[in-house]
Amino acid sequence: MKAEEKKGPLPVWWPKFTKGIVIALIVSFVIGFLGLMLFGLIRFFVIALAMVIIWGMSKSPMAVKIIFTVIVAVFGLGTAPTEIYSKSLWKYPFQKALISCYQNIKEPDWFPDFYDEVKGEYEFDYIPSIMQGTGHYSVFFETDEQTRKSYEESFAQKAKYTFTIEEYQTGKIYDGRFPELDKEKEQNKNVSLTFYMGSHYSDAAYGKVKDEALDDTVYIISSNLDFNHPSASAVVIDNDNNTIFLTQLG
Numbered sequence: 001m002k003a004e005e006k007k008g009p010l011p012v013w014w015p016k017f018t019k020g021i022v023i024a025l026i027v028s029f030v031i032g033f034l035g036l037m038l039f040g041l042i043r044f045f046v047i048a049l050a051m052v053i054i055w056g057m058s059k060s061p062m063a064v065k066i067i068f069t070v071i072v073a074v075f076g077l078g079t080a081p082t083e084i085y086s087k088s089l090w091k092y093p094f095q096k097a098l099i100s101c102y103q104n105i106k107e108p109d110w111f112p113d114f115y116d117e118v119k120g121e122y123e124f125d126y127i128p129s130i131m132q133g134t135g136h137y138s139v140f141f142e143t144d145e146q147t148r149k150s151y152e153e154s155f156a157q158k159a160k161y162t163f164t165i166e167e168y169q170t171g172k173i174y175d176g177r178f179p180e181l182d183k184e185k186e187q188n189k190n191v192s193l194t195f196y197m198g199s200h201y202s203d204a205a206y207g208k209v210k211d212e213a214l215d216d217t218v219y220i221i222s223s224n225l226d227f228n229h230p231s232a233s234a235v236v237i238d239n240d241n242n243t244i245f246l247t248q249l250g
Helices: 019-039 043-057 062-077 089-099 145-158 165-169
Strands: 084-086 122-127 136-142 161-164 217-223 232-238 243-249
Touching: 019 043, 019 089, 043 062, 084 089, 089 122, 089 136, 145 217, 145 232, 145 243, 161 165
Parallel strands: none
Antiparallel strands: 084 122, 122 136, 136 243, 161 217, 217 232, 232 243
């Protein structure tokens, strides 16, 4: 048998995996995993690994390391997450805390403290406003009858406009019932009431609304009635299934 050929030395640029670097890689993996689990974001993997490369493996001068660290921090953490969607209630406090770090849509002040009132299905849906795109912040959850009634009573008093999903879908809210929404008036021809409807009520993006949802009541807390740059705070309540949909557009 031929003697085994000896492998040549590793390239100069090849990093030496010291004990410190290995520990840093493990820590970066843990940070990335937590970021992915809590927020559904891959950015934490990228940021942590970049820090290991810059400070643990790179032989660059200190000034270069600092510059690259700033670049990674700015591009990795400087912008709000492009989307967060979750059906796990326990993740919400962490997701809310992350979103609150950015100058964008956050949990609205008018949102009630719903955490302990979720008794069944739950869904959190968030997209930030980016350039001309209007973002949203919404929470859908199932609760008990008593809580549903308390929400109904509270928001009925706060609502500026109240109507059903069917009245909204068919355009009956523009039949003169609310003067400022009457499209027949020339001075108000561009007025439009728009609110984020999510996957449960939006027929445009998710298919036809189920018949049982047409009677759900919509409470519009506020709206700028702007067709091009809409902003609206709304609550949709389903009396039959005891579900609450808190939704903020813009």
